[in-house]
Amino acid sequence: MFELLIxxxxxxxxxxxxxxxxxxxSVSIAGLLSLPLAILRRSKNILWQWPIRLYVxxxxxTPLLAQLFLVYYGSGQFRPELxxxxxxxxxxxxxxxxxxxxxxxxxxxxxxxxxxGLQAVPYGEVEAGVALGMPRRLLxxxxxxxxxxxxxxxxxxxxxxxxxxGGAIASVITLLDVxxxxxxxxxxxxxxxxxxxxxxxxxxITTVFVLVWRLLERxxxxxxxxQRDIKRITPVEAxxxxxxxxxxx
Amino acid sequence: xxxxxxxxxxxxxxxxHKSFGGIEVLKGVSLTAQKHDVISxxxxxxxxxxxxxxxxxxxxxxxxGKIRVHGEKLDLSQNSRGGRSKHxxxxxxxxxxxxxxxxxxxxxxxxxxxxxxxxxxxxxxxxRNRDEVEVQARALLDRVGMLEKCHMYPDNLSGGQKQRxxxxxxxxxxxxxxxxxxxxxALDPELVNEVxxxxxxxxxxxxxxxxxxxxxxxxxxxxxQVVYLHQGxxxxxxxxxxxxxxxxxxxxxxxxxxxx
Amino acid sequence: xxxxxxxxxGDSGWGDELASGLGITLSLALVSLPIGLALGFAVAxxxxxxxxxxxxxxFFFTTxxxxxxxxxxxxxxxxxxxxxxxxxxxxxxxxxxxxxxSPFVAGAVALGLVFGGYSGEVLRGAxxxxxxGQQEAAQAIGMNRLQIFRLIEFPQMxxxxxPGLGNLWINLLKDTALVSVIALSDLxxxxxVAVGATKKPFLFFLTVCLIYWVICIFFEWCIAKMEKxxxxxxxxx
Numbered sequence: 035m036f037e038l039l040i041x042x043x044x045x046x047x048x049x050x051x052x053x054x055x056x057x058x059x060s061v062s063i064a065g066l067l068s069l070p071l072a073i074l075r076r077s078k079n080i081l082w083q084w085p086i087r088l089y090v091x092x093x094x095x096t097p098l099l100a101q102l103f104l105v106y107y108g109s110g111q112f113r114p115e116l117x118x119x120x121x122x123x124x125x126x127x128x129x130x131x132x133x134x135x136x137x138x139x140x141x142x143x144x145x146x147x148x149x150x151g152l153q154a155v156p157y158g159e160v161e162a163g164v165a166l167g168m169p170r171r172l173l174x175x176x177x178x179x180x181x182x183x184x185x186x187x188x189x190x191x192x193x194x195x196x197x198x199x200g201g202a203i204a205s206v207i208t209l210l211d212v213x214x215x216x217x218x219x220x221x222x223x224x225x226x227x228x229x230x231x232x233x234x235x236x237x238x239i240t241t242v243f244v245l246v247w248r249l250l251e252r253x254x255x256x257x258x259x260x261q262r263d264i265k266r267i268t269p270v271e272a273x274x275x276x277x278x279x280x281x282x283x
Numbered sequence: 284x285x286x287x288x289x290x291x292x293x294x295x296x297x298x299x300h301k302s303f304g305g306i307e308v309l310k311g312v313s314l315t316a317q318k319h320d321v322i323s324x325x326x327x328x329x330x331x332x333x334x335x336x337x338x339x340x341x342x343x344x345x346x347x348g349k350i351r352v353h354g355e356k357l358d359l360s361q362n363s364r365g366g367r368s369k370h371x372x373x374x375x376x377x378x379x380x381x382x383x384x385x386x387x388x389x390x391x392x393x394x395x396x397x398x399x400x401x402x403x404x405x406x407x408x409x410x411r412n413r414d415e416v417e418v419q420a421r422a423l424l425d426r427v428g429m430l431e432k433c434h435m436y437p438d439n440l441s442g443g444q445k446q447r448x449x450x451x452x453x454x455x456x457x458x459x460x461x462x463x464x465x466x467x468x469a470l471d472p473e474l475v476n477e478v479x480x481x482x483x484x485x486x487x488x489x490x491x492x493x494x495x496x497x498x499x500x501x502x503x504x505x506x507x508q509v510v511y512l513h514q515g516x517x518x519x520x521x522x523x524x525x526x527x528x529x530x531x532x533x534x535x536x537x538x539x540x541x542x543x
Numbered sequence: 544x545x546x547x548x549x550x551x552x553g554d555s556g557w558g559d560e561l562a563s564g565l566g567i568t569l570s571l572a573l574v575s576l577p578i579g580l581a582l583g584f585a586v587a588x589x590x591x592x593x594x595x596x597x598x599x600x601x602f603f604f605t606t607x608x609x610x611x612x613x614x615x616x617x618x619x620x621x622x623x624x625x626x627x628x629x630x631x632x633x634x635x636x637x638x639x640x641x642x643x644x645s646p647f648v649a650g651a652v653a654l655g656l657v658f659g660g661y662s663g664e665v666l667r668g669a670x671x672x673x674x675x676g677q678q679e680a681a682q683a684i685g686m687n688r689l690q691i692f693r694l695i696e697f698p699q700m701x702x703x704x705x706p707g708l709g710n711l712w713i714n715l716l717k718d719t720a721l722v723s724v725i726a727l728s729d730l731x732x733x734x735x736v737a738v739g740a741t742k743k744p745f746l747f748f749l750t751v752c753l754i755y756w757v758i759c760i761f762f763e764w765c766i767a768k769m770e771k772x773x774x775x776x777x778x779x780x
Contacts, residue, residue: 095713095759096752097720100731104752107738108745195610202612206724213614220618226626229619233611240610342679372687380685390676394698404684407694436775449680456684 038227042219046228049215050235056129056211057198060136067137068144069179075149086145093142099203101139106131106207132204136197143193151186152178184254191247195240212236290354293318293491294382294460299338299348301331308334309345310515316460319489323502323523326512327538332495333387335512336464339493340382341375352378353459380408383453387465389445391437391452397424398433401452409456416455423451427481443474450481461485463494499542503527511535546746549737557737557747564733565754567647568719571729574651575715579658580708586663591670601663608660613718616657621649621725650722658715665707669700702773709766713759720755730754 075086093101109116109125116122124130155178163177183190205214216232219225289295294316301309308331316322324332337343339350341357350357358374361367367375391400401420405411424430427447437445446466453461466482467475479501486492486505496502502509503523511519511526513534519526530536552558586604589597608616625644632639673696681691723731734747741747 091760092752092756095756095763097717097731097755099720099723100748100752100755103731103735104745104748108748111743111745199610199612202614203721203724205614213612216615217618220622224626226623229615229623232615233607233619236612236615237607237610241606340683342682376685376687378685379683382683384680384683386676386680386683388676390674390680392677392680392695392699393674394702403694404686407690408685452680453684 038219038223038225039231042215042223042228043231045215045219046212046231046235049210049212050239052209052214053198053201053211054239056132056136056201056204056209057194060133060201061140061194061197063133063137064140064144067141068148071141072145072148072152075145076152090142090146093139094146098135098139098200099206102132102135102203102207105135128204128207128209132201132207132209136201136204139200140193140197143196144190147186147189147193148182150189151182154185155181187247187251187254191244191251194247195243198239198243199236288317289315289351291318292316292351293320293353294339294493295349295351295354296335296339297349299335299345299350301334301338301343301345308515309338311348312512312515312517314493314510314517316491316493318491320491320493320508321486321506322493322508322510323506324493324495324510324512325497325499325502325538329514330512331515332512333464336462336493336495340379340384340462342384352381376408380404380456381459383456383458383461385446385449385453385461385463385466387468389437389442389449389469391445391449393437396434396436397429397440397448400437400448401455404452404456420451420455423454424448426484427451428477441474442470443477446470446478447481450478450485454485459491461490461492461494463492463496465495465497468497497542499527499539511538513538546743549741549743549746550750557733557741560733560737561730561750561754564728564730567727568716568729568731569758571647571650571654571719571722571727572712572716574647575654575658575719576712578651578655579662579711579715582655582659583662583666586659587666587670590663590667605660605663608656609664613653613657614721614724617650617653617721617725620644620653620656621646624649624652646722646725646727649725650719650727654715654718654722657718658711661711661714662704662708665704665711666700668707669703670696672703673699705766705770705773709763709770712766713762716758716762717755 071086074082075090077083106125106128109131113122116125124134159177159181160173163173168176201211202213204211205217208214210218212232212235216228219228292315295314297313298311299309299313300307300311312331312335314322314335324335326332334343338345338348341350344361345359348359350359355378357378358371360371391397392403395403398417398420401423402413402416405416405419406413421430421433424433427450429444429447429451432440432444437448440448450466463482467478470478475498479498482492482494483501483505494502506523509521509523509526510517511530511532511534513532518532519530519535526535527539530539548556550556550558550561552562586601589601590605592598592601621644625642628644629639629642632642677695677699678691681695686694719729720731723729723735726732728736730751734751737747738744
């Protein structure tokens, strides 16, 4: 088991770099695209709303693998046209195709998360800003967006993990991420332990990410913790009120 | 008290103790409810009155003490982990089915209609015939003035209505003793009366009842006996006239003066 | 040949092949669901247990399953369990040949494990969100443990867990596409075969996407209906 690690460990680590790269780039692109789209999605204009709705529904309602095949293999059907447009270099490369697909997919999910966040912004606070005469830009910058991202933060973290894991299918179109290297090593050695090492790598990455994300969340929601500390109750009082609460229930 | 009256008592509790996390909430409380007694338990919050009531149908397990229902002694043995033998558990379930409980927060089952709430106990615990139970349930709902709402769900009712349904639900088990745990404390002031009216009727028809309440005037009117609990002990106990007109203990005097 | 001819039923078109692939896809999802649900209930029960050992096992199971790519889980089951059984068989009978787990079974087990890991969390959340007062009211009229679970807790848990379980079901449907990688002739695999024969990748993969899309929209609609039914009487808060 450890012999395998000595022989193939560096390859698996190369794969981890590839996995992280794919995830980070596609999730970042999606992060940039999703906010304006989420705001447009909330507009009452049907011309904006419906195309975005359709886009979200499609990317959330179909398997990522099918989307990847559609982009990577599907583009082959239009090779002459794409060559003419000077885009063929992009679509012939599995790496770019994976990035494009993952970014489009993640945009759909992040957009939906942000839409929920925008919806949950307490309206009274926005109104208070309006009453102060804040212009729209400032309202978004100072009130709406900070709220939105605070609300959406945990869900966005989940989405990034899903992307990280979902990204493993890039190995199917020959990319050598963790999964890609793992499959290759297995086909050479038929040693099952390579899967366990791969599992370990994924678990380490996700665990570290979860911890980092939680730390960030703690920072973002500082104001909520602070409030709790202000209410100082003497220990005796605290236990007796707790007692009564458990009695009445 | 003679042994005869203990064995005939509808509900008898002796020297109940209960602690939560090292804090002793009940420090030895005893009570005897004879048939047709209406006993009110009063006291400030934190005095242990709710805990005492909940101990009597074993929603809280007393650490020490004795409980008898109709002379039948409850087996309060349990192992160190709080587990009970099957035999003990079955006795508890049987005893509970003849003690009706009405909660402060109603605790109606939110996924069932009003009628289903009332019918569930007799059907599932007493295994009675559904059609019979339905007739009885409708009659009970009619009595508490909730018949026309019998197909509604609890979430669409007001607090007073919920509590009246909860009372009907408890009555459907045809209990020997009704326990009320601050039945009006969670209600808006204007809804308190509709519930008290129902409880008063039950008292007048001779039901055995024990209730924890903050409604002093009501307690005085309907009770045959009032118990004042202070810091986990019974400080004073007697007829309503005695307690409300001539309170002897200093705590009770202070408590009563803070109530009006 | 026109697009619709490629998709027609009969000898020249791929419509009937795709339909049989869809059948396999759906039956795989339907077989995985009960496995996953049963596992989910077990995990939820273990994670609210008073004893530490089941809690720890449940915790490791859910974090592992939720931390691994579904594709990796699938490979571990397909190759790993296959190898394990082979070795056991060899131990008993050295003459035994190489045992290969059927892709369908491997897929159902892997997807069931994934569903179990996630639904365990959903069900635990539902359990913890139950109104303890309503359980007490059931106790107070003398119901036994089993009756309380069957009549009060279980229906309410389902209501609370339904949106989460609905989502997981949609995910499960989409994850079935992964089994095409281990050569199960599901919808995705058939499409790849068709692409090899016809050189029309866009057409076939778009068709696959549209079929999945329709299925997902259909089930989303069903779940919304079920939620509405389950929530009758519950005021939206």
